[in-house]
Amino acid sequence: MRAPIWLPMPVRRTLRVLRRYSRVLGRRFEHWSAPARRQWRRSLQLRVVALTLVASSVLVGAFGFFVAQNSARILLNRAHDEVASSMNSKVKYAVSQLSVYVTADDPTLGRTINTTVSNLADGDPAESGGSIVSMRADNFPGFVPVTSADVNTDELITEDLRRTVAEEGKVAEQVRTAEVGGNRVKYLVYGTTVPSRFGHLELYYLVPLTTEDSAANQIRTTVLVTGLALVILLGVVAGLVTRLVVLPVRGAARTAQRLSAGLLDQRMKVDGEDDLALLAASFNQMAANLQRQIVRLEEMSRLQRRFTSDVSHELRTPLTTVRMAADLIFSEREEFDPAVARSAELLQAELDRFESLLTDLLEISRFDAGFAALDAEHTDLVPIVQRVTDRLTGLADRAGVTIELRVPETPVIAEVDPRRVERVLRNLVGNAVEHGEGRPVQVTLACDDGAVAITVRDHGIGLKPGEERLVFNRFWRADPSRARQTGGTGLGLSISAEDARLHGGWLEAWGAPGEGAQFRLTLPVRAGDRLLSAPLPLIPRDRAPAIEATAAVEPDAPAEVV
Template identity: 80%
Template sequence: MRAPSWLPMSVRRPLRVVRRYWRVLVRRLEAYTSPVRRYWRRSLQLRVVSLTLIASSLLVGTFGWFIADQSAKILLNRAQDEVASSLQRKVKYANSQLTVHPQARDPELPSTINETVNELYDGDQAGDSGTVVSIRAENYPGIEARTLPQVDTDGLITASMIRMVADKGQVAWQIRTAEISGQPTKYLVYGSPVPTKFGHVELYYMVPLTTEDRAANQIRTTVLATGIALVILLGVVAGLVTRLVVTPVRVAARTAQRLSAGLLDQRMKVDGEDDLALLAAAFNQMAANLQRQIVRLEEMSRLQRRFTSDVSHELRTPLTTVRMAADLIFSEREDFDPAVARSAELLQAELDRFEGLLTDLLEISRFDAGFAALDSEHTDLVPIVERVTARLAGLAERAGVELQLRLPDTPVIAEVDPRRVERVLRNLVGNAVEHGEAKPVQITMATDDAAVAITVRDHGIGLKTGEERLVFNRFWRADPSRARQTGGTGLGLSISVEDARLHGGWLEAWGAPGEGAQFRLTLPVRAGDRLVAAPLPLIPRDRAAEVG
């Protein structure tokens, strides 16, 4: 996205820099991750195993978190129950010791508080493990707090808890973490008022949760290790299961590739009687049927090619004899009656057509047999186009068609077979003249570093939708009744497209009813190069402008 034009230049320039670096970063990431993304698209097993691992990780993680959380809550609830029960006993004992003093200013009260705290602390079996007992009298400033062991409890007994116990006289609890004896420890802190004759004091009982935390951590570790092992096991199982399914599919794909490459004897191995074995057997049956059909079609095609070639060759001898007799008759036609003279002319024309048909059939048979070969050489294509135009000028004049050349001023050199290129252009220009409806025909040439393109454009009857592909079929005619009068053998465009393919080029057609047609021949400048684009458009520029 571009920065808005209303932003000042001092802001737009940094944005451009950021966008440029961002595009560079995205391109590099795409380049680095391209092999991984390609392998992800191509490997069904990787996708199945990865999705299984992700789903199982989410499921096991959720279940493990629930188990660990519930276990920690159970341990905490048990600790709360134990501390609450112990606190009740301690409150009862402290009440029995402190009720002997009628008022807070009793000089014996501090001594009784000390003895009570000592007794509560010594009587606690967990005292050695870090339990802290404290008695305070926040509402009686003259009474000092007593804590055993003598540690700083300010981080454990908060102001809010003191207000709850001292001011409201309620039992309160909380979990706090504080540094006791130099290391942070989590404590369960309970506070309760202790009724006396002069009011109440506060008893705070602080029990470390070290054992519970250790047990909860052990449970979490166990659940985590079990979950990881379970996810890995599920991944291994998914990999093994998908391998059992994917391996036959891969074998079938490789076998199909070999079959498509012409190795018709390739078959899959059939093991067992399960669905995969059934798939392999069905695949083998299909391959066998295809092999039989392909062999049958190849044999028929071979016989057809041989028949065409043999007939073409065999007809050459009688055709030569008939040609000699026809030439003799044609040369003496002026001495004959007008009807006989006309018959001699028709005979000569039909013999020319018949000879052209035989020549085209022989050329087609060479393409079918794979015997056609290029005689490539560096050739200037401009004189070839001009020569074809000059030879067809008489036909164009009789048809009332003007041939318009649009050729480069400089030579257009390409590595081609000039005989075949000239034959292609002769067929294209001849067809355009015959179907041009007495309208101009444009022959245009353009070139770039990789390709040469020649277009032949007429403004005649055009082609219907879909006929731009059928026009290259053998013996196909758009208008049979009209083609019988002006058409050729019906093989010209078929031979032309084979000539283009032999060069590694393209021969394409465009047409629209009533708007004419355009044929484009595209050839590589250097023999063997692969074409990517053509220097001229297939759709005429005037037609493209109308569509646009």
Template identity: 80%
Template sequence: MPVRRTLRVVRRYWRVFLRRLRVFLAPARRQWRRSLQLRVVAITLVASSLLVGAFGWLVAYRSADILLDRAQDEVLSQGRNKRAVAQEQLSVHVSAVDATLSRTLNETINLLADGDPSASSGAVVSIQSSHFATIRPVISANLDTAELITPEMVQEVGGNSAEATQIRTARVDGVETKFLVYGTPVPTNFGHLELYYLVPLTTEDQAANEIRATVLATGAALVLLLGVVAALVTRMVVTPVRVAARTAQRLSAGLLDQRMKVSGEDDLALLAASFNQMAANLQRQIVRLEEMSRLQRRFTSDVSHELRTPLTTVRMAADLIFSEREEFDPAVARSAELLQAELDRFESLLTDLLEISRFDAGFAALDAEHADVTPIVERVAEGLAGLAERVGVTVELRLPESPVIAEIDPRRVERVLRNLVGNAVEHAEGRPVLVTVASDDAAVAITVRDHGVGLKPGEERLVFNRFWRADPSRARQTGGTGLGLSISVEDARLHGGWLEAWGAPGEGSQFRLTLPVRAGDRLVAAPLPLIPRDRELPPSEPAEVTR
């Protein structure tokens, strides 16, 4: 148990550490994602550091090897010369117990040391014997050679009578010094002795250190230079891109006269010129489309207004004929009824066109007041009761018991609900239509559910387009203008609300109107789901459509 508790504590502190580390590194990560120049410079610095570091290590390593090989060749040459001199000096003795042998060894060591150009730099010569106990080691300097002349080397030189070299380190006057030790046998009349030539590698080490320092300084300067060059080159490329991005943002904000500065004849200048040409073409196209849209809106508004006067005259004549239709023969009476119905349809179309033109011109205003939504829903249901009875559809209301008060424009909300419930009744295929109202502290939602033919995938977005119909050949009972849902979605937006649709083939459809309780508030969620609760959602289908 204590081990598990300790592991839990460790894991908890580790998670806390990782969380704080992510928070601490968040600004750097954000800057890394946003700055192309930073990424290019950082990658250049890392790559060049690795490359220069590997090259510098190779140069320093090879330089040290070359210096060491040169010192070793020189030591071998001098060591063999010293062996020849020692052999000549010792050739006068025929026995290891000769009384003058010790003096000859000292004279030989002095001769070898005096004739050594490296002696001033600390080179040491030693003659000793591993075969004759009477011969004591003779050294040209006061140096403890126990750490430098190892037993393995003594065995190689004295036992095997072979040359040997090695690099050893010893403390001389309190300083760690590296020596190149060369050992060779010296043949004499009474056997052979061992000559050891010890040369300090201080000069070579200093030269190698200087080479490393030079390579390091040069590499660091080269890396910094590469970083500066990368920053300058990247700046030359990134700056026009940033200017293009800012210009594109201004263009998207509606400032169509924004252009990039063109300087030079290189690729970046070509990019700026192409961008400016594209912006000019877009400006011309947008201005042309805006002019066409303005002319279209003006034409629609003018035609709608101009048709009011002749329509009123025709309406008066048609009303007179319709009121006297019983005195006509059946064919003329039927024509009078058709004339009256088409005039009603034409008048409804003109009314919708005028409303659409007001939305397009930006003249639509919200006359908001605190009102109860429930009576509005009931009035819509009562107004469409006749149509529902003719097509054999039942309109069911699910209303809360308490009033649903919201700051709305009752006329516009009633028009939206009339369009939604009318369409649901028309497409219900004789099945019930369910209208549900719910609210919370921030929003009011009204759903209209039918169980008709439904909508195909993608049609939930097209259904709000002007003059769009799911089935143009479908016989319609109400003779709608095709503008009802377009006006409804504009009314919802004017409230700051949502009007959304859901549908599936053979499963019917559902429309949801969501309005804020207080005018001007921003909606976050709806009290009712867009997808009906009586329909099981497949795993791959999204929960809501784009508003």
């Protein structure tokens, strides 16, 4: 492990201040950029136009740079060719003028050089932007350089250029910028030797590139303006084209939202015969088919609910008559033969199950019809939990199960429907006793400021992955053969889930093979409040590492880290 780097106190303070300001700036930037980022995520048209502008800007910029650079190079090459051609004629003229001199000491040589330089110059550079001619003789120390204009050429004719021309005898060129006549002017400087009978002199021809620079600048400006106009035009075209595509898609999204909200008669507008029109027509056909299927299913569901409700109500009357006769027979069973007495007991037990099934079917039909109402009142949940466990003690004793109750010593008051809460707990504890495999069942009650939670934990066979979502389905059984002997109607957990939803609460399940299961009922303390958390964990703390499964009947319930 590396040792920490020691820093002086001022440096550490500075680093802390920088980190604090960087966090503040980061939060401010996120706050300022939040609307733009939200618009970027939501608008397809904005993304397409922005990407088109970026891509076209890069392409147009690269093309414009290539055109401008190539144009400037062409202009410079043309200037090179013209200067080279002119330089050859000037050298010939200078050679013809100096060929009569045998020595450099001739007193008329200076006047001839001045005349030659003046004749070779093309106008006044300070007034008309003409060229500059300069003749030097670095091999003759006493020779004074002659220039066609009163211009300081030290910035234009550099030491490297003079060395190349004077010492190596080569033709050299360079582009330099100097101040002439109060303006910064770019010159193309050519240098070459002028042979004579007494030695060679250096002739420098300086041509201004004002025309070429002006033409290059005009080309750059034209390319820039044209590129900007092209980019803007591409952005407008991309926006218009995207709008033609996005508007039907937005219309389809709005229509789909209305369809999902239950407005089954909504349709898209079909214009033309293109692909978008085909999409709209297909969407409308799909919506029509869905409407027919939904109406058909709703009608079937309504008929099914009505059938269940009608059958349940109609069976009440004969069941009451049969119950009265069965009760009479059951009360006189001791006077019958053992076989007849046993039949009376079986008849009584099956009538109890049949009556329980009818009660559950009627309750389910009320939930399906939307007639279930919550009769909420401020209730102490501790006596309810104790009453449920006391009533199921006989069932637990027959199954060899011990019910362990863990409730607070103080009252737990919540605004609930006590009848429905007691029914949920009776289903949960009864299922835990039946599936507990003879091991203890823990019932725990806890509360906080916003919620009340009750967990029922057993240590039976548990739930396999995926079964935790099926336990709340109607008539579902984890072990059909076993449940038909000891189980109920298969509607208990479904009714319990509906009771939890009616309270605005959660009914959740956890299970692991061989580790048992735990169900948690969470209800708001005040009716109508939204649940945010539960005071008890869904996954028990005593669980061993194993494959686990959790599920909740409330899809909006937040995930919980235990």
